[in-house]
Amino acid sequence: MKGITEDYITIKGVDDKGKRISSKDYEDMVQDALKRSNRLILWTKGQHNVGGRLRHESGSVFIRVKGPVGQRLGCMGQPGTTIICEGQASDDVGYLNIGADIVILGDATNGVCNATAQGRVMVRGSIGSRGLTMTKWNPDYKRPELWVLGSVGDTFAEFNCGGIAVVCGINPKNPDNILGYRPCVGMVGGTIFYRGKTDNTYSGNDVRLSEPNDEQWQWLVSQMPQYLETIERSDLLEELTVREEWKVLEAIPPQEKSLRRSGTMTIEEFRIKVWEKAFGGDPLRDLAPGLDREPIGLIESGDLRRKVPFWANRQSAAPCTYYCPAHIPTVDRLRLIREGKLDQAYRLTLNHTPFPASVCGSICPNLCMSNCSRQRVDKSIDIALLGRSVQNAEAPELKPPTGKKAAIVGGGPAGLSAAWQLALAGVEAHIFEKDNKLGGKMAQVIPWERLPRAVWDAELERLLKLPGIHVNYGVNMTKDKIEELKNNFDYVIVAVGAHEPRRIPFPGSERVIAGLDFLKSAKSDNPMKVGKKVVVIGAGNVGCDVACEAYRLGADDVTLIDIQKPLSFGKEREAAERLGAKFRWPAVTKEVTDEGVLLADGGFIPADTVIISIGDVPALDFLPETVETIKGLIKTGEAGNTSDSKILAIGDVEKPGLVTDALGSGKRAAEYVISSLNGREWKSFKIPVIQQSALTVEHYCPDNNTLSEDGEADRCLSCGSCRDCGLCVDICPTAAISRIDLSDGQYEYRSDDDKCIACGFCSDTCPCGIWIMQEFE
């Protein structure tokens, strides 16, 4: 700055009359003077915006400001401009400065360096509030600098973006706080060097306090002498270059800011140092000792699953097995066929029924088939076909004789079924039959069209060949006889069936033939004659049989009447309809005459023969007092057990039903007897039927693969019994399921708890409904 006192042009801030020149006119005067000299003395009188926008061809402009100066000294200062203000300065010194050096030899008020981008402001005193705010830093130029010998006011360096400030703390306005209240809010760049006490209210979110590093210190000590020389206080150099006295506030880079936690400690630290310490442990430890609340994920295995898969093989019954009164395990039979074990398959069947061909294969309405799940794909398994194929199979192996024996009163299907089971189990079965042949109504009444004689004979022969079966024909049962049997046998099983036709005492009822008598006669060697026109009262299935036999014996026109919608169905009904039988209902018989049947509604049906077929009831006069009856039937428990512990009752004497019901009750009673004789408790069939929704039938396609045992075996869905297809192993997404060979040739599928995530795919996939998902607490 040498030589700046020469060739100065002085510009006064008042006119000749002593009146203040406006800032606008003063600016014109300054610009005009600059054409003549680049050295100006400005004797200002409060003019604003002085010292800015000055440019000289020499590249430099020197200005000394002597009078009281207005606001915004050095506003928009150009590079090359040097301004020395000899006294105090007003607000906004260096506003929007882009390169001027501005020296204030006194104090400056508020807003020093506001929005400054380049250049320096060097103050010998202190400054007011909002210094160094909104500064910029264009990387192509030097950073702006603010040097203050004393202190700065409040809200210093707000939104400072690049400015460097040096606050020396010499004779500060407030010795306790040389940086003012709350500096550096929103500061994003630049550095503040300071020396002296503060109130530490700087914005911790924006800036970081530290000691000057080597580079920063080097810069400070290299710049300090020039500053002190400029403000003519070089005497302070030593005092102001004690490194330990200086501190630095630096903007925290945004990258680092985003990583900073909101508070002074992390949540984890807070939990450990404050939270858990206050509780002395987990806050729930008194209510729920040992409760594990550690975070887990959304997909977990092991004990953290909400469900677990369970291989429920054979835990539910296939509909065929469930609905069959004898519970013939058709699913197993078909599995054996698939495995090529035909003999075992037949044996399995015969272990449940003595008459697979006669009943399953011929006369049974096949409850198994009407409930078969395969119908969801195409049609049910043909179990009648399977039954017929067992016609000539050998009886299963017998258990060794036990020496026990049971008397069976009545050789109908129920009694024969019981006898068969007992004989197979090594219990002697003594049948006492009233008639001279076995089979009860099944043999005596059902037309041979429906139960072919050859089939029946073959199966009866197989039964009679069992060494444990003894038959006594022509035995009329009496109370004394029963007592005798009770004494001589371990158990007495009553299976006399229902052979008393039910009749209605309307006028002319004596002209009416009982259906049962008619059918027995029809099937005998000397059948009775029938007229051309026949009326059958009662249009149930037996009525249909009556109609068929009537046609066979010469009737032309058979009418079945009923008081309600006929309950007949299936093969019997179809056979009757095929022959031309007519059904008429509701029709209440009022009287039977020689001409025919007079109905209550006034109608008349001509008839030569009238047969009544409205059911039969058992004849039970031989029963001892110890056996309770109810409405003409014997009161029984689940296994046919009666109020007399030695007497069981099965078949139509306990409840009228189908032949298959009779077979089932015979089997149950026999099993009860066998269990009791062996000292075991009898257990009824308790397996629930499988839920259709558990099966996945989409694995099967409709086909015409029928008419062979093998074909049926392939079509079987194997409800409730694993068919060992292994689809579960394939579908399990975590490879948790494996097939385990067990020692006895058996196998099982297992799910590994550590791998399983309980997705339920095994259950959703299993064709047989074996895998089930259980709730898991």
Added chain:
Amino acid sequence: MVTIRSIPSTPGSLTYTDLPWIINHIEDRCTLCGKCTSVCPTSAIYLGYRRQRIPQIDIYNKDRKTSYRTFAGIRQRLDVEHRCIGCGMCSMVCPNEAITPVLNSNDDRLKFHIHQGGDAWKRGGRRNSRESLLDNIIFTRISMLTDPALDAGRHEFYLNTILGRILSPEEYLKRKEKGQWIPPTREIFPFIIGSMSFGAMSPNMWLGLLQGVAYCNEVLGIPVVMATGEGGCPPWVLKSPFLKYIILQIASGYFGWDEIIRAIPDMQCDPAAIEIKYGQGAKPGDGGLLMWYKVSKLIARLRGVPQSVDLPSPPVHQTLYSIEESVMKMIQSLSMAWGFRVPVYPKISGSNSAKSVLNNLVRNPYASALLIDGVDGGTGAAYNVSMDAMGYPIASNLRECYLDLAAQGKQNEIPLFAAGGVGKNGNVTQNGMALIMLGASGVHIGKYVMQSIAGCLGSERNRCNVCNLGICPKGITSQNPKLYRRLDPDQVAQRVVDVFQAIRTEMKKIMAPLGRSQSLPIGMSDAIGINDKAAADKLKINYIC
């Protein structure tokens, strides 16, 4: 006869297009990993097998055959119990973006069948309506070179409010001089975590909230308080220094109060306040209900009841017969429990009768405040009809009460708190500040807390809303550890901190242009406007358009 082969049709048979949420499964992206079916809270989805028939149609070829293709994909169940609730957890776990529930734009027939088993439909959540009057209230008084401009980022703001009765200066000085009782007050943050019980909330959620609240107070200096709801408070919490951040609620079921009373002699500090619940905005006129699914061993122990029983609270307190009596008996008993050092105030559901209650409180020297809960409040379990069709919107109910107080010159004495739908569509600070300018001294937020702090998936399109069943997929409202352990209490606490810091910032952004920094603009209704003339007239605020 319905046979095995038949496809049965029942009155409730629905197709997937009848359900409110349709599972959109993109088969060719699916890797069949099983995660979606594993995570689904209602077992709404399963691996479905389908068979496709491919007939070889060729008129010239006699040897035609039909072939079949069996394929698997994720399918949704169609029964009410296993319906898709739209929570979207399947999408969250799907590695291939192959599955997502889509809102049905077709008819939603479910509503006709949702009443099952002889009971009407119960659910959690709040009124299934997305409209929000509070969202339409904006702040119109903005200083543009007129008032001293404030800078939200730079200036310091005093944002707290006072819970408790404020005496008039004369009265205060008189009592001070004579050493008489001065009603207790608390300086609290005006956004309060509203009553959600330990029981409605899972342990990880509730304790995470409290941990975050404690952090806000002790590390950040934001005096956030939370209300317990009915159902007590764990004994160790009652005896902890954090009790001072808790408003204990007493309601008509009195659940958990034995433990509270037992803990009184051991308390290190007083609770923030006592809230007497007379009503809840979500289900006015109906009581509380914690369904048996959620009464775990822990909850049973805490509430002093057997495990796995329904815990209904009656709609009314059994021993209260009139407003006067209710206010006097309840407020006095509970004030006395803590030596008249704790503010005690009633919470009622928004109602035509709110002003009557308020006027009663004004005359009661011990009443500390009134909390009014509007129709859009949430609940963990209620009948849908109570939630959807019962209640009173908070804005006008609060406003009427405030203007009533103002007419008596009492508006600075007994603070009103508002709740019900604050932050319904995510605009929590806007809604809360609107209510404050309508006259509230603060607002309670519940559902917003669950949504913003714990990631609750529930919405007013009836998404999820199964809080009542204890199957909350985020673990917020479940008592099953396999579900609530999905929630990390530290993360909940961190979110509490984040959310309250954000609310604080937004409050400043709203207050600075109003030129308010040193007191909450309670009742500063000239600063707000609404573009609905009728609402503007009703609320006595500026109509703007």
